[in-house]
Amino acid sequence: MTDSKGRWPKTDPDSGVEDAVLLILEWLGEQGVGAMIRVDAERFQAGLPVWTFTAGGGPLARGMRADGASAGECLSRGLIRLREGGLTVPF
Template sequence: MDRAKQRRAKVDPDSGVEDVTVLVMEWLGEQGIHALLRVDPERDRNQWTFSVAHGPLTDPVRIDGSSVNDCVGRALTHLKEQGISVPL
């Protein structure tokens, strides 16, 4: 088995998801899910966008947030509701 697929992030509960965002994106890609994390500094609020689609998802998910932690954290909740549990 590919060692990259065996990685599990060690999460610091005080840091939020910022530390594991790249691993989350890699895992989503391995599942055939298209993922995008974008920052638009010209927006006053909700500068961050996390978007996922395709693969096993029934509906695309787009979340806008004021920080990476807010955006990706809420996106992971929406993914879980669609049956996609990202291993952290």
């Protein structure tokens, strides 16, 4: 969630962010940020968002996490949170 009173940030489902996942992760690593995206089968069975993106370290003052129903939604939310943390990913 963002600091906007618990509302989910808006994402662009047609951004193509899923195609750039590996490039984004590699770029984050080059900046000293540890990051990963994963799918959780147990959350799928519980009807919860199954994708999780986490990042921390490097120029980020604190770690962050974003969840989504799809990999694209999850990573789009993650990119928004990275920007909120002062790190603009060039993708």
